[in-house]
Amino acid sequence: MLNENAVKTLIDRGLEERSDLFLIDLKIGVGNKISVVIDGDNGVTVEDCMFMSRAIEHNLDREEDDFSLDVASAGATSPLVNKRQYKKNIGRTLNVKAKSDAKFEGVLTEVDDDEVTLEWKAKEPKPVGKGKIVVNKQAKIKYDDILEAKVIIKF
Known part of the structure; x- marks a missing residue:
């Protein structure tokens, strides 16, 4: 099972590089399904989601822990939490x-x-x-x- 703190550290590193983005939610579910929701001061583009996905995926070892990763933006109808x-x-x-x-x-x-x-x-x-x-x-x-x-x- 993936360590949530380790994944959060990878997200934080990515957010240090992109200070216009911020984390809304992180969940690690059954089968190491990582779900990340981000938002940005100027909205979120597909490229922003790809950037965050790479920041996480390229720093985890699939040989050690197999996982799936989903990075999405907060939806327009989602409640404000930050x-x-x-x-x-x-x-x-x-x-x-x-x-x-x-x-x-x-x-x-x-x-x-x-x-x-x-x-x-x-x-x-x-x-x-x-x-x-x-x-x-x-x-x-x-x-x-x-x-x-x-x-x-x-x-």
Whole structure:
């Protein structure tokens, strides 16, 4: 059985060479099936996946441990799991579920080390009289409070 730490070390070496890429997930399953999911500050190309695949495959000995390797990019509908993913999605609409069961849908406008800021428009009753007015809303959500966040793809 392959050692996950050894594979992670190979991935880290590759990421040192390509600082625009980062690891989202690593799994080693039955039969030494290695599954790696990466993302990048500017997206991920097929060449990026090939680079990471080579960084791993060329440094493992098939004579010692036979394995299969799959390197993929994080899908467009996959939840955001890394702070760097939020930064690259500034200006896009997110759907965020908070641990408090609150749900937010808005444009990601700011990202820092502790939290994200979403902004959206909502209709609310007028302070005086009948009818509704459109107001700008904002929510600052700490990373620790985010249960799930997904980019909303609009066509």
